[in-house]
Amino acid sequence: MESKNLIYIYGVNPVEEAFKESNVIKEIYVSRDRAQRLSNILELAEKNSIPVKLVDKFFLDKTVNGVHQGIVAKVKSKKTISIEDALIIPEKRNEPALFLILDLIEDPQNFGAILRVADATGVHAVFYQKKRSAGLVPSVWKTSAGAIWHVNLVEVNNIKYAIRELKENDIAVIATDAKEGDILWNFDFKKPVAIVLGSEGKGVRHTVGKLSNLLLKIPMKGKISSLNVSTAAAVILFEAVRQRSLLVK
Template sequence: MESKDKLMYIYGVNPVLESFKISDALKEIYISKNRISKLKEILRLAEEKSISVKIVEETFIEKITQGVHQGVVAKIKPKKTITLDEALKISFKKNEPAFFLILDLVEDPQNFGSICRIADAAGVHAIIYQKKRSVGIVPSVWKASAGAVWHVNLVEINNIKYAIKTLKEHNITIYGAEAQAKDVFWESDFTQPLGLIVGSEGKGIRQTVIALCDKVIKIPMRGTINSLNVSVASALITFEVLRQRKIQ
């Protein structure tokens, strides 16, 4: 199981490069001696910002990573999550209708990281996820997000149903994305304040969570396989929200 401790390792070129943009995030960098020539930009930034760099054997890096590391690992102070109350204030500050992505027990780090990248690109105000039975912000999520984790607002909550009820109390419409729904997603009104729920890779959105939705929507399929990867589905609907709101 990957670490969620106060200091953690992230790996891969893009996540490490993005960490230079965050004040006081980077504590130490490890670079494989076999890949120094390919990591000159990281070395330059580390020297510029006085970040300690250790040149190590690649076997050292392999011992502390669980994915494609590209020869670089950084020890960082993890990103802070925000509260649900703080998330609710974001849209007011930006003078935009609220837009939240709600992840119902997404456990795959590749999907979680990809959703973070989508949320950053689409200007989602916050990603809300449940602490238990979700992957959370582990090193492989940083890698999958290409460093986008740094730039999205994350709300880690004990009970996702509580979060949904709170959003509804603030007049935020809750949509659930389900393959078996009747309504096609592009026929829905996404110009209003909304929260979009996407479910886990195997089971989708739990029925007890579906029961809290104001509307359940689907992505129409013509192929043999009747569902899309959760991050792909999130991207399609998220950018339809942008289209309807005419954000460029």
């Protein structure tokens, strides 16, 4: 499936978005029965001198484990950045910091969906832990619809270390909780902030929550006590966008 620096990604949107990155696509595989429908991608490949192989659908089925839509690309793996690099980004954009910390998100579908939200809301960087997290597996590319290419990613050995670093740089670290904490709307997202989202089953770990400056919860009126983590990410981040939009008026 993968070599040291190359990975297979699949699906129309992820492959199309890869063309926006310089020199990352090494080879494209297209199912013969989908070639006509994928003519736009074939034209882009020709324009960018990227080799294309027409193959049987069976080959793609063996190559990737997911709905490939008749196209697979071999690409350079996404580069991550350091915490130090991430801290510079808000200053360069002349914006208060908006970071996202994923505390052991193990489901690639959720991981990818969160990255799509992060791109849509202008998150400066997404932090995740190297071990016990979904990481940058091919299905994350697919679920993110290619947004992964446009989001700055910080892979760390320990989330708690990253939290301490952010707090030392005067960034408020806010952990989400299904039951405890202040109501989301009451928090001032116009200041530098890093939002912590917990795993699908257990939420934010207790030790991570204790390190955070504050707990926040989304008010729920129904009988279900919590939202899917990617949905929660969208609710919180777009509230941050709403509040920050007031700064430019």
